Amino acid sequence: xxxxxxxxxxxxxxxxxxxxxxxxxxxxxxxxxxxxxxxxxxxxxxxxxxxxxxxxxxxxxxxxxxxxxxxxxxxxxxxxxxxxxxxxxxxxxxxxxxxxxxxxxxxxxxxxxxxxxxxxxxxxxxxxxxxxxxxxxxxxxxxxxxxxxxxxxxxxxxxxxxxxxxxxxxxxxxxxxxxxxxxxxxxxxxxxxxxxxxxxxxx
Amino acid sequence: xxxxxxxxxxxxxxxxxxxxxxxxxxxxxxxxxxxxxxxxxxxxxxxxxxxxxxxxxxxxxxxxxxxxxxxxxxxxxxxxxxxxxxxxxxxxxxxxxxxxxxxxxxxxxxxxxxxxxxxxxxxxxxxxxxxxxxxxxxxxxxxxxxxxxxxxxxxxxxxxxxxxxxxxxxxxxxxxxxxxxxxxxxxxxxxxxxxxxxxxxxxxxxxxxxxxxxxxxxxxxxxxxxxxxxxxxxxxxxxxxxxxxxxxxxxxxxxxxxxxxxxxxxxxxxxxxxxxxxxxxxxxxxxxxxxxxxxxxxxxxxxxxxxxxxxxxxxxxxxxxxxxxxxxxxxxxxxxxxxxxxxxxxxxxxxxxxxxxxxxxxxxxxxxxxxxxxxxxxxxxxxxxxxxxxxxxxxxxxxxxxxxxxxxxxxxxxxxxxxxxxxxxxxxxxxxxxxxxxxxxxxxxxxxxxxxxxxxxxxxxxxxxxxxxxxxxxxxxxxxxxxxxxxxxxxxxxxxxxxxxxxxxxxxxxxxxxxxxxxxxxxxxxxxxxxxxxx
Numbered sequence: 181x182x183x184x185x186x187x188x189x190x191x192x193x194x195x196x197x198x199x200x201x202x203x204x205x206x207x208x209x210x211x212x213x214x215x216x217x218x219x220x221x222x223x224x225x226x227x228x229x230x231x232x233x234x235x236x237x238x239x240x241x242x243x244x245x246x247x248x249x250x251x252x253x254x255x256x257x258x259x260x261x262x263x264x265x266x267x268x269x270x271x272x273x274x275x276x277x278x279x280x281x282x283x284x285x286x287x288x289x290x291x292x293x294x295x296x297x298x299x300x301x302x303x304x305x306x307x308x309x310x311x312x313x314x315x316x317x318x319x320x321x322x323x324x325x326x327x328x329x330x331x332x333x334x335x336x337x338x339x340x341x342x343x344x345x346x347x348x349x350x351x352x353x354x355x356x357x358x359x360x361x362x363x364x365x366x367x368x369x370x371x372x373x374x375x376x377x378x379x380x381x382x383x
Numbered sequence: 384x385x386x387x388x389x390x391x392x393x394x395x396x397x398x399x400x401x402x403x404x405x406x407x408x409x410x411x412x413x414x415x416x417x418x419x420x421x422x423x424x425x426x427x428x429x430x431x432x433x434x435x436x437x438x439x440x441x442x443x444x445x446x447x448x449x450x451x452x453x454x455x456x457x458x459x460x461x462x463x464x465x466x467x468x469x470x471x472x473x474x475x476x477x478x479x480x481x482x483x484x485x486x487x488x489x490x491x492x493x494x495x496x497x498x499x500x501x502x503x504x505x506x507x508x509x510x511x512x513x514x515x516x517x518x519x520x521x522x523x524x525x526x527x528x529x530x531x532x533x534x535x536x537x538x539x540x541x542x543x544x545x546x547x548x549x550x551x552x553x554x555x556x557x558x559x560x561x562x563x564x565x566x567x568x569x570x571x572x573x574x575x576x577x578x579x580x581x582x583x584x585x586x587x588x589x590x591x592x593x594x595x596x597x598x599x600x601x602x603x604x605x606x607x608x609x610x611x612x613x614x615x616x617x618x619x620x621x622x623x624x625x626x627x628x629x630x631x632x633x634x635x636x637x638x639x640x641x642x643x644x645x646x647x648x649x650x651x652x653x654x655x656x657x658x659x660x661x662x663x664x665x666x667x668x669x670x671x672x673x674x675x676x677x678x679x680x681x682x683x684x685x686x687x688x689x690x691x692x693x694x695x696x697x698x699x700x701x702x703x704x705x706x707x708x709x710x711x712x713x714x715x716x717x718x719x720x721x722x723x724x725x726x727x728x729x730x731x732x733x734x735x736x737x738x739x740x741x742x743x744x745x746x747x748x749x750x751x752x753x754x755x756x757x758x759x760x761x762x763x764x765x766x767x768x769x770x771x772x773x774x775x776x777x778x779x780x781x782x783x784x785x786x787x788x789x790x791x792x793x794x795x796x797x798x799x800x801x802x803x804x805x806x807x808x809x810x811x812x813x814x815x816x817x818x819x820x821x822x823x824x825x826x827x828x829x830x831x832x833x834x835x836x837x838x839x840x841x842x843x844x845x846x847x848x849x850x851x852x853x854x855x856x857x858x859x860x861x862x863x864x865x866x867x868x869x870x871x872x873x874x875x876x877x878x879x880x881x882x883x884x885x886x887x888x889x890x891x892x893x894x895x896x897x898x899x900x901x902x903x904x905x906x907x908x909x910x911x912x913x914x915x916x917x918x
Contacts, residue, residue, distance in 0.1 A: 201559040205597040212601035282835040302613040314621045318614030
């Protein structure tokens with residue numbers, strides 16, 4: 181162990197350990213609604229299938245493809261940084277933020293369509309529904325909403341990281357902040373990879 | 384600051400170019416952050432004590448005495464929220480973990496100093512929110528926020544729940560920081576089995592904080608979403624299930640008991656060998672039992688729910704694991720006693736506090752086994768017996784462990800020595816007051832007095848009165864104990880660097896420690912309790 185790294189704040193492995201621990205807590209955060217989903221699905225199988233069929237799989241697939249691509253651009257931006265190509269890094273980070281924004285816009289229209297039909301917690305279409313349909317949409321809005329907040333947070337973090345790249349405070353010698361930013365974005369992606377099938381595909 | 388000017392170049396001396404206020408509120412020094420936590424946590428502790436004291440006083444006669452039933456509901460909620468989330472969960476890790484962990488492993492600071500400061504601000508924000516609920520109409524759900532009542536109550540439960548969520552953030556960040564620090568910043572030669580046992584305990588606690596807190600966090604978010612939008616997962620009227628709330632709540636909140644008590648146990652494991660002048664008996668057993676408690680303690684949450692109507696099979700399993708978790712706790716008690724055996728014991732204040740901890744914690748632990756048995760639990764569930772049990776664990780255990788730690792490390796933190804005679808007599812009256820207050824509750828509970836009731840039947844009056852007298856003694860003793868330390872912080876005699884003759888690294892630096900902890904990072908060549916060569 182190297183004790184002298186304490187004050188230089190450049191402990192690469194330490195930063196990574198800290199970030200992974202944080203991601204760990206994020207997984208547990210989403211573990212809650214996913215656990216509840218599993219239990220309620222077991223309890224109300226037919227209502228969950230019916231409710232799931234009402235979701236637009238096309239939008240879901242498009243959004244999944246979009247997030248996967250944004251993970252690629254994020255990973256490429258780190259490689260570009262390691263090779264010292266600052267301009268390429270910034271372009272790729274911009275593409276990632278853009279993809280996140282398009283994802284949220286899609287989500288807005290998807291939610292908007294549901295809400296206009298009264299399919300939301302407290303909405304008229306779910307009033308008095310006790311067979312599990314209301315719970316499905318409760319969990320759907322909660323989980324995708326929480327995920328949406330994470331997408332937004334990820335976009336803010338990438339933007340801040342891009343400013344640091346621009347100022348040269350993240351550079352080809354010291355890019356652990358960029359790597360951790362990337363890890364956060366991949367987390368956002370991976371969580372969607374779980375949410376997408378359980379709400380849209382498992383029928 | 385109270386202790387200022389007690390040593391040249393100490394962490395308490397003024398920082399050139401920085402105002403006094405900003406040198407504290409913007410500090411990234413783990414020692415100053417520890418002191419910030421100490422002062423803020425003690426303030427909230429006093430508030431919690433006042434609520435507890437008034438709740439007891441209310442029961443001095445039957446019917447409404449000094450408050451109405453609804454006020455009583457708010458009082459037990461706030462007493463619980465403050466004592467658990469603002470005092471017991473953060474106190475030992477955030478105060479002593481912050482102050483001591485880096486010094487004990489031979490580091491200059493924690494791995495993420497700025498994150499450390501941020502976590503104090505999260506703590507203060509959460510505390511401010513909790514105090515705000517006081518003004519706008521306190522929650523009346525109890526600290527457990529059980530659904531479906533917490534979904535319906537008109538009180539400000541959303542804000543209280545959000546306060547606890549923010550406090551969880553603080554706890555997670557501290558946990559991440561400590562795990563990383565122990566992995567990355569140990570001095571050369573500081574191998575895992577040369578770590579002081581306090582570090583082991585704090586490390587195990589940090590893992591529980593990281594693993595368990597997010598579950599509580601999302602559970603509280605679900606309650607808020609339920610209250611604001613009515614998502615229905617816990618609401619039976621919409622097809623939801625309130626028992627699932629209890630599961631998710633206790634998945635965190637049972638391990639949280641170990642977040643409270645493990646670091647206190649770590650402090651006791653430091654104090655006992657120092658005053659027995661003997662290497663700790665069963666170092667590895669104590670270290671592994673910390674991890675064992677953290678692991679098995681994560682699998683016993685169902686014992687809070689035996690009468691909730693959940694699966695009987697699950698209840699049997701949870702009861703079995705509850706008995707298992709007593710094993711690592713008992714290992715620690717045996718090892719502390721084993722350490723004292725044939726030691727050359729020096730009786731001094733911190734050691735007295737440690738002895739009281741061991742005694743009270745043992746009563747708390749053994750009464751927990753009674754509650755862990757399924758058939759007995761049906762009779763005792765939600766009675767004063769439970770109240771007595773968890774106060775013996777959390778107050779008699781965790782809080783007395785904190786008091787022991789406070790008296791042990793006070794000279795190191797402040798550079799001054801307190802009046803030991805006053806501290807010893809305070810302890811005596813704390814002990815008398817505590818047992819007079821809580822022991823009658825075991826009997827009351829066994830006779831059927833339910834918890835959280837604002838009134839009682841005439842046959843419980845005598846023991847209720849005895850318990851109330853105990854609360855007066857306890858509060859008076861707390862007052863003298865804390866007053867003694869505050870007086871010492873201002874006017875105490877200068878303390879030497881190693882007043883107790885301990886071997887761990889924090890006692891090898893000056894009191895109070897210098898800003899950078901060590902001039903040069905030390906090389907560690909022996910275990911933490913190796914007294915053969917003397918300090």
